[in-house]
Amino acid sequence: MNFRLYAQETTAKGLLRIFRSELSNACNCAANDGRLTDKEIHNARKSVKRARATLRLLRPALPREAFEQINISLRDVARPLTHVRDAKVLLDALDDLREHFGDAIDNASTEALEDAL
Numbered sequence: 001m002n003f004r005l006y007a008q009e010t011t012a013k014g015l016l017r018i019f020r021s022e023l024s025n026a027c028n029c030a031a032n033d034g035r036l037t038d039k040e041i042h043n044a045r046k047s048v049k050r051a052r053a054t055l056r057l058l059r060p061a062l063p064r065e066a067f068e069q070i071n072i073s074l075r076d077v078a079r080p081l082t083h084v085r086d087a088k089v090l091l092d093a094l095d096d097l098r099e100h101f102g103d104a105i106d107n108a109s110t111e112a113l114e115d116a117l
Helices: 011-030 038-061 064-104 107-116
Strands: none
Touching: 011 038, 038 064, 064 107
């Protein structure tokens, strides 16, 4: 997505166009009926972050309550994606530790940790 404002549109309309586009991108990333890939999670999180950034630019043009409600909603929508991403990063780190230390690591304890994640 190009974050470009066009000469024929007002700043508010351009920002609203960008905001809607990022929301659409986030929905498209997460619309998969099966498991989301790491890339889909990453792209959805980026799109929500961009939408929230654009919303902050729109803040002066919005009623305070509307801004707060939308911002909180977007934050809450992105939160589960963050937990999934964090768990994936921890599992990858655990795999790296297993690979690096090999037999020096107690498999029972790492399996318990993996199950918890």
